[in-house]
Amino acid sequence: MSDLLERLRSRGWRMTSQRRVVAEVLAGDHVHLTADEVHARAVERLPEIARATVYNTLGELVALGEVVEFSTDGRAKRYDPNAHQAHQHLVCSGCGLIRDVRPAGDPLAVLPAEERFGFAVEKADVTYRGLCPECSAG
Numbered sequence: 128m129s130d131l132l133e134r135l136r137s138r139g140w141r142m143t144s145q146r147r148v149v150a151e152v153l154a155g156d157h158v159h160l161t162a163d164e165v166h167a168r169a170v171e172r173l174p175e176i177a178r179a180t181v182y183n184t185l186g187e188l189v190a191l192g193e194v195v196e197f198s199t200d201g202r203a204k205r206y207d208p209n210a211h212q213a214h215q216h217l218v219c220s221g222c223g224l225i226r227d228v229r230p231a232g233d234p235l236a237v238l239p240a241e242e243r244f245g246f247a248v249e250k251a252d253v254t255y256r257g258l259c260p261e262c263s264a265g
């Protein structure tokens with residue numbers, strides 16, 4: 128569960144109505160929105176919110192480490208509030224639905240030493256792909 132708003136409150140993040148709306152739009156599970164999607168949803172709640180404000184707020188949340196950026200297939204960057212739980216992504220090749228998943232086992236650990244080429248490997252991003260139940264039914 129992503130308790131983004133609570134985390135921000137407890138950090139003493141200055142909560143203006145505009146910032147609150149951006150945080151509310153991002154709150155929840157399996158949330159992976161592009162900046163444009165965040166803006167479109169924010170406008171539904173607060174019609175006067177400017178795109179630049181949304182972008183700046185997203186940048187700030189990323190800098191705070193409360194939201195992570197990632198992209199799949201070189202498409203638009205997505206913003207993910209599930210920043211404190213290590214997870215990978217399961218992406219539908221049909222509709223683009225994205226789920227947070229936790230593999231059984233550490234994806235970093237499965238890379239053998241001889242495949243590391245002397246790197247101090249810190250992080251592994253794994254994307255699992257396939258059709259979601261709705262797309263495979265259709």
Ligand SMILES: [Zn+2]
Nearest residue numbers: 219222259262
């Ligand atoms: Zn799908």
Ligand SMILES: [Zn+2]
Nearest residue numbers: 207209214227
């Ligand atoms: Zn995620």
